[in-house]
Amino acid sequence: MPRIDAERFLKDLNDLRQIGKYKTGVHRPTYSPQDMESRRWLMERMAEIGLEPSIDGIGNVYGRHRGPGPHLLVGSHIESQNYAGWLDGALGVVAGLALARAGLPVDVAAFADEEGHFEGGFLGSRSIIGELSEEEIDRSRSRNDGTPLREALAAAGLAGKPRMQLEPGRHKGFFEMHIEQGTQLERSGLRLGVVTGIVAIWQWRIEIEGQQDHAGGTTMAERRDAGLTAVRLLAAIDREFPRVCGERSTWTAGRIILEPGAPSIIPGRADVLFQFRDVSMAVLERMEAALRALVQESNRNERCPATLTQIARATPALCDPAMMAALDQAAERHAPGLWQRMPSGAGHDAQYIAK
Incomplete structure (x- = not known):
């Protein structure tokens, strides 16, 4: 049996x-000098192992196994969030290098912008399956700063390069090794999750229109405070969602902007970015229905109208039963009784490669 050089x-x-x-x-934003240096480093390691390395026009780095298949595609991403952890993504790519070094028939990929530094997100994995258009x-x-993607690609030396596509029939599966990005395993004293x-992830924008006024000259009875309406709506969501959510559902108001944002001015506008996550479409649809009903209720009761707009809607990706069974066996062999099956609460390139 091939052995990994740990x-x-x-x-x-x-x-x-x-x-x-x-x-x-680490700090390696997509297409930054640090990100491109890491991609060159990866291509050098691929070549040393005997893979055929290449980089395409969206920044995907791909190491092609030169021998016969069937092949397993292994990978993740190596750019990072701003000032973030060093194992996120990198673990899955370096795991691919380790498998290839052990002589296994794997192709290794590092997809671009899984972290979503650019609008659309998952640029690399969406591109390689044909879901990213030139438009x-x-x-x-x-x-981060509004730079057009075309300009960023040109600055990174990627302008004019063709974008690669996965070969139909080449791969028997895709494996993305990843850190949990949570505390369930550690809290339970477990070592592995399958x-x-x-x-x-379903993302929404909630826009609330009020009336900007002086904080001292406007009585409480007269106010149309968009900030308070936002707070009451979010509190109502937090009360209602536990009644309709699943066991591992999450919801987050990750950004709230009050305008004009001055201490002595009543907010005339609130802009909220809100998301919820689950692995079940039925649960997601229940949460959507509850959210829409709560916005309608807010508009009946509040003096500041709220507008709800969906800005992202994805489909959960369920893992292959045969792959899970193989991973179950491996987990039990290496960590007897110290592993569990679990959903992933974060988005990953695997959900697009699964298509």
Whole structure:
């Protein structure tokens, strides 16, 4: 049986960690100099192992196994969130290197912008399955500073390169090793999780219109405070969602902007970015119905009207039963009694490759 070189596996992880190092983590935003340095590093490691490395026009790095198949595709991403952890994504890519180094017939991929620094997100995995159009690339802007995606690609030296597509029939599956990004395993004293499915994330914008007024000269009875309406609506969501959600549902108001944002001015407008996640379509649809009903109720009771707009709607990705069974056996062999099946609460490239 092929054996993994654990020492080299850890060395590769720590070498990659030095690129864009920031305190105990890394800072490698998509297409930044640090990100592109990490992609060059990866291609060098692929070539050393005997894979055929390439980088395409969206920044995907791909190491093609030169021998006969059937092949397993292994990978994840190596860019990071801003000032973030060093194992997110990198673990899955370096795991692919370790499997290839052991002589197994694997292709290794590092997909671009899983972290969503640019509008649309998951640019690399969506591109490689044919779901990213040239028109979307033209429209996309950086969520950090508004830079057009086309400009970022040109600055990274990727302009004019063709975008690769997965070969139909080449791969028998896709494996993405990943950190949990949570505390369930650690809290339970477990070592491994076998993922049953990847949640879908449904994202919304809630816009609330009030009346901007002086904080001292406007009585409480006269006010149309968009900020307070937003707070009451979010509190109502937090009370109602436990009645309709699933066991592992989550919901988050990740950004709230009050305008004009001055301490002595009543907010005339509130802009809320809200999301919920689950692995079940039925649960997601119940949460959507509850959210719409709560916005309607707010509009009946409040003096500041709220508008609800959906800005992202994905489909949960369920994992292959045969792959899960194989991972169950491996988990029991390496960590007897110290593993569990569990859904992934974060989005991953695997949910697009699964299509």
